[in-house]
Each structure stands twice: as structure tokens, then as C-alpha cells.
Amino acid sequence: MAGLKGLIKKMLILTVAVFMVLVSNIPALAEIPEKVRVGIITSNTGSSYLNAASVTFSVKGNYQIIDLAAIPGDEVIAIPAEGEQWKVFYLPGGVQVYQNENIQKITTGYVMVQEVNHSSENRVCLVGYANHEGQSVNIGKWYRGNMEFRNSGAALTVINDLSMDEYLYGVVPREMSDGWPLEALKAQAIAARTYTVANYNKRIVEGFNVLDTKYDQAYGGFNSEGDNAARAVNETTGKIIVYAQKPISAVYHSTSGGHTEDNENVWGTTPVPYLRGKPDPCSTNHGFADWTYTVSLDDVRNRVIQTGNQIGPINSFTLEKLPSGRVKSVIINDINGNTITMTGTGFGQMFNPGFYTYLSSDNFMSRLFDIKTDQVMNPSYYVINSLGQNAPVEGTNLYAATDEGTAVVLNETSAEFYIASANGISVCSKSPAGMVVFEGHGWGHGVGMSQWGAYEMAKQGKNYLDILSFYYTGVQITSDYNS
Structure with missing residues (x-):
């Protein structure tokens, strides 16, 4: 009997052990956090409001200003009244709190404008801030929940602490x-x-x-x-x-x-x-389901050169696409046979940085695009033929006959032709005279x-x-x- 009990005990222990192993292999279920901390004024270049030396705020509702560094516990600095304007200043070793130009507290820690009791009527207004150069920036926005002010090393960071919803x-x-x-x-x-x-x-x-x-x-x-x-x-x-x-x-x-x-x-x-x-x-x-951007080929060339690429007058484009239709690469060929390759994103953002600087359907909005090639016209020039008539010459090179009867190319690698007339010498670009049209779709x-x-x-x-x-x-x- 004792042996049977021992066997049962061992089996139970083994069963529990196996169960624990199985449980340990189940992905842990995450919890939805009750609170979210949102960076409003930061030193992160992704912020709209950057590098504050001082911040002005006011409140509506039931708040207290507390020193989170106080020992043994949070110290109440003040109970702000509605309509009062308060300031928090950056210090090399902490922050200081002002009201009506009077110092209320200097602390090495964080300062929080905290709800005494949570209410949907409570608000903190960030009135504005000044940077270290003394330039003022207006904000004028109200926020629910709490507002924390902390020294981030070189400036103030202001964080809105509130519930998820x-x-x-x-x-x-x-x-x-x-x-x-x-x-x-x-x-x-x-x-x-x-x-x-x-x-x-x-x-x-x-x-x-x-x-x-x-x-x-x-x-x-x-x-x-x-x-x-x-x-x-x-x-x-x-x-x-x-x-x-x-x-x-x-x-x-x-x-x-x-x-x-x-x-x-x-x-x-x-x-x-x-x-x-x-x-x-x-x-x-x-939205921007469809957009069209029109630009001269000369402008395209100039923008490409500004990115650090050297390219002559543009002769053609080739698009390498992903299955979605988005452009993976743009291959640009010039009249001299030179080729450069740019990403679809890099190419488009030459005309609209971040695809966010200009927001309209006549701007370059994404890398999902085609080129309307019938707008890229062959260059056409006119010469006087042996009959004294104007004759069109298409292409990117002009030729002249030597005394030996052979043909030579004039200005082969130059971006321009030089033409002499009764009025002097003028310059004519070898680039096609037309415009190029990019027809695209989507934004983001x-x-x-x-x-x-x-x-x-x-x-x-x-x-x-x-x-x-x-x-x-x-x-x-x-x-x-x-x-």
C-alpha cells in the first residue's frame, strides 16, 4: 500500500512538472497598461516642441504641484489656482518652480502637476516655452491627466501622464x-x-x-x-x-x-x-489616392546633381518596381551614356522632402508612380541646309564636316550647344525641351x-x-x- 502511495505521489509530481513545462512554453499574455506617458516637449528631434529652458503652464480643476524627489515622500510644493500662470525653469542640476516671479521650489528631481482626484474636468495647459536662446514658442494646448517636468540633461522634458483611453x-x-x-x-x-x-x-x-x-x-x-x-x-x-x-x-x-x-x-x-x-x-x-507632379527635365537634373550625383542632360528613365507597383529604383540615363540609380523614395523626396513638406495632389506624394514618357520629347534643333532652308535635326549631337570630308561631333560631352548668330553667341541646352509628368497614387x-x-x-x-x-x-x- 505504501508503495502504491509513493508511486501515486511520484506520478502527481511528474504531472505537475510536465504541466509547469507546458505552461512555461505558453506566450505570456501582455496587459494593456493603465497609463501612457507622452513626450510633449523633448530633446528628441521627432518632437514638435524642442529643447525648453523654461515652460509656462496653468491648470483647470483640482491639482497639486509636487516634488517627486522629496524625502521621505512626495512633497506638495503648492496648490495652483485656476487662471494662475506658473513656470518651471531648467537648472544644470535640476529644476526650479516659479509663481509670479517668486521661487517656490528648487529641486534636483522631477516636478509633477498632479491631479488630487481624477476628474474628466481636470486639465493642464501648456501655455508655451522659451529655449536657451530666449526664443519664445506658443503652445496653448490643454491636456488631461498629469504633467511632469524633468531635467533631461540639457533642457526640460515635459511628459503628459494619463490613462490609455x-x-x-x-x-x-x-x-x-x-x-x-x-x-x-x-x-x-x-x-x-x-x-x-x-x-x-x-x-x-x-x-x-x-x-x-x-x-x-x-x-x-x-x-x-x-x-x-x-x-x-x-x-x-x-x-x-x-x-x-x-x-x-x-x-x-x-x-x-x-x-x-x-x-x-x-x-x-x-x-x-x-x-x-x-x-x-x-x-x-x-485623399491622395491620385496625384500628378510635372517638372522640367532640367529641374530633375539639377536636383539629382544637388544630391551629390553627377549626371549630364537626361535622356531616359527606367523604373524597377515591386509587385505592389511601388518604385524600388529609378535608373537615370544621360545623353553621354552615363547611368545613376536612386531608390524610388530618394528620387521622390527630392521634390517633396519626407513626402510631407508639400501636401497637395499636384505634388510628389509617394513612391507608387509611373512616368508619362510621351512628355519626354526628343530634342529638336534647326540648321540651314544647302538649299538655304531650315531643317530640323533631332538628337543630342550636332555634326560638322572637315576639309577631309569626315564628320565630327560638336560639343560631344557638353550639356549645351553654342550657336553663333548676327547677335553674337548664344547657348542652347541639349536636354529635351519638354516636361516630364509623374503620375502617382497614395500617401504614406x-x-x-x-x-x-x-x-x-x-x-x-x-x-x-x-x-x-x-x-x-x-x-x-x-x-x-x-x-
């Missing part, structure tokens, strides 16, 4: 219009929440989780909020997108122009199974969800599940990650 209230209507269909806004809310979870530690060494700009997600604080966007956030609270039980990096863009893109073709990273390019017919009617990197595509799908009666499962291959939308 309150953060999304200020993201969704910046990334989409508050007037868009609710199902599209819901898809955006879930994508933005998922992106935040998946990239939560992306900027942790800087003291915050995400920037408030396009380098993470556009966030405008309370000023940007809208009723429809807030409803979309509230009705999807806790929902994120997962693949293989892990939150995905839910990247998105304005419009694919008709075909989304594989992630590796944009960022050179390992292929991600849920970020696969596919035909996207719902992204062909809105093209990976993941097309926002205008989501708009069109919602207009057609699709719900947020339809939208997200179309743009992110093989994913699930779940609420099982609630903390």
Missing part, C-alpha cells in the same frame, strides 16, 4: 477626422491602442513611452478631441489586435493608393506575417491599415472587425489583455 481621445481625431464613419474610427482606436501596447517601451530611456508626433502617433491632447472619436474609443475599450497571442505593431498610413505593401520592402526588416501587401480597391477614391508608407481605405469600407457598411482583418493578415481582435 484618455490618451486615445487625443489620438483618434488627429489620425482620422472626427466626422468619419464610426466603424472607421473604431478601427483606428483599436489600431492606435495596439500600437501603443506593442511599442510601450520604445522610448522608455527618454522617460516616456511615445512621442506626440507622426514618429509614433499624432496626439493633440484635449484640444483635438471629438465626440465621435471618444465614442469609438469607449466602445472598443480594452480591445487590441493580436497575432500568435501577441500584440501586433499596428502600423497604418493615409492611403495605399490601391495596393498595400510588405513591411520588409519599406523598412528592410524581417517579413512580418500580418503585414502583407495586397490589392486595396477601397483606397483608390479618396503603405504598410498595414489604409485610413482612407477604412473610411471607404465603413461607408460600404463594413464594421471595424472587417476593416482590421482585411489590413492585418491572420489577426484576432481580443479583450483578453485587460489588466
Whole structure:
């Protein structure tokens, strides 16, 4: 009997051990963080507001200003009244807090404008700031939650600390219009929440989780909020997108122009199974689904030269394309047989830096484009023939006859012809006299969800599940990650 009990005991121990091994191999379920820390004024070049030496703020609602470095615990510096303007100054070894030009506190630690009790009526206004050169920058934006001021080594970093959904209230209507269909806004809310979870530690060494700009997600604080966007956030609270039980990096863009893109073709990273390019017919009617950019060949050549490449008068273009139609490489040939190769992105951004400097349908907006080659005309010149008539000569070289009766090329490698007339010598470019037209589609990197595509799908009666499962291959939308 004792032997049987011992055997049973051993079997139970073995079963528990096997179970523990199996459990240990199950991917850990991530939790949706309760709070998000957003970098508003930073030293990161991706910020809209950079390198503050002093920051002015005010509050609405129930707040206290605390010194997070105080020992033994957080020390209340002051209880700010509504309408009062306060300032935080950078010091080489910390920060100092002013009110009405009077020093309230000098500390080596962080200072936080903290809600005494959380309320949807509480706000902190970042009035503006001055940099180390004394230049003033107006902000004038209100933010929910808390606001932290810290010394980042050379300037102040200002961080908005607030709940996940309150953060999304200020993201969704910046990334989409508050007037868009609710199902599209819901898809955006879930994508933005998922992106935040998946990239939560992306900027942790800087003291915050995400920037408030396009380098993470556009966030405008309370000023940007809208009723429809807030409803979309509230009705999807806790929902994120997962693949293989892990939150995905839910990247998105304005419009694919008709075909989304594989992630590796944009960022050179390992292929991600849920970020696969596919035909996207719902992204062909809105936004910058179509754009046209017209420019002279001389202008193209000059811009190429400004990038450090040497090229003569341009003779032709060749486009190497990805399966999506996006241009991988542009091969430029000049009249002398020289060739240079540029990436499609590098070529397009010569005319519109970042594809973001100029925002209109008559600018170069993406690397999904074709060249309207019938606009690239052969150069044509006129010479006087033996009958005294003007005769057209096409091509890039002019020839002359020598005394021996042989033909020689005039100005073979030069970019111009020199022509003598009764009025003196004039210069004529060898470049084709016409314009080149780039006809393109879409705006943005093209990976993941097309926002205008989501708009069109919602207009057609699709719900947020339809939208997200179309743009992110093989994913699930779940609420099982609630903390």
C-alpha cells in the first residue's frame, strides 16, 4: 500500500512538472497598461516642441504641484489656482518652480502637476516655452491627466501622464477626422491602442513611452478631441489586435493608393506575417489616392546633381518596381551614356522632402508612380541646309564636316550647344525641351491599415472587425489583455 502511495505521489509530481513545462512554453499574455506617458516637449528631434529652458503652464480643476524627489515622500510644493500662470525653469542640476516671479521650489528631481482626484474636468495647459536662446514658442494646448517636468540633461522634458483611453481621445481625431464613419474610427482606436501596447517601451530611456508626433502617433491632447472619436474609443475599450497571442505593431498610413505593401520592402526588416501587401480597391477614391507632379527635365537634373550625383542632360528613365507597383529604383540615363540609380523614395523626396513638406495632389506624394514618357520629347534643333532652308535635326549631337570630308561631333560631352548668330553667341541646352509628368497614387508608407481605405469600407457598411482583418493578415481582435 505504501508503495502504491509513493508511486501515486511520484506520478502527481511528474504531472505537475510536465504541466509547469507546458505552461512555461505558453506566450505570456501582455496587459494593456493603465497609463501612457507622452513626450510633449523633448530633446528628441521627432518632437514638435524642442529643447525648453523654461515652460509656462496653468491648470483647470483640482491639482497639486509636487516634488517627486522629496524625502521621505512626495512633497506638495503648492496648490495652483485656476487662471494662475506658473513656470518651471531648467537648472544644470535640476529644476526650479516659479509663481509670479517668486521661487517656490528648487529641486534636483522631477516636478509633477498632479491631479488630487481624477476628474474628466481636470486639465493642464501648456501655455508655451522659451529655449536657451530666449526664443519664445506658443503652445496653448490643454491636456488631461498629469504633467511632469524633468531635467533631461540639457533642457526640460515635459511628459503628459494619463490613462490609455484618455490618451486615445487625443489620438483618434488627429489620425482620422472626427466626422468619419464610426466603424472607421473604431478601427483606428483599436489600431492606435495596439500600437501603443506593442511599442510601450520604445522610448522608455527618454522617460516616456511615445512621442506626440507622426514618429509614433499624432496626439493633440484635449484640444483635438471629438465626440465621435471618444465614442469609438469607449466602445472598443480594452480591445487590441493580436497575432500568435501577441500584440501586433499596428502600423497604418493615409492611403495605399490601391495596393498595400510588405513591411520588409519599406523598412528592410524581417517579413512580418500580418503585414502583407495586397490589392486595396477601397483606397483608390479618396485623399491622395491620385496625384500628378510635372517638372522640367532640367529641374530633375539639377536636383539629382544637388544630391551629390553627377549626371549630364537626361535622356531616359527606367523604373524597377515591386509587385505592389511601388518604385524600388529609378535608373537615370544621360545623353553621354552615363547611368545613376536612386531608390524610388530618394528620387521622390527630392521634390517633396519626407513626402510631407508639400501636401497637395499636384505634388510628389509617394513612391507608387509611373512616368508619362510621351512628355519626354526628343530634342529638336534647326540648321540651314544647302538649299538655304531650315531643317530640323533631332538628337543630342550636332555634326560638322572637315576639309577631309569626315564628320565630327560638336560639343560631344557638353550639356549645351553654342550657336553663333548676327547677335553674337548664344547657348542652347541639349536636354529635351519638354516636361516630364509623374503620375502617382497614395500617401504614406503603405504598410498595414489604409485610413482612407477604412473610411471607404465603413461607408460600404463594413464594421471595424472587417476593416482590421482585411489590413492585418491572420489577426484576432481580443479583450483578453485587460489588466
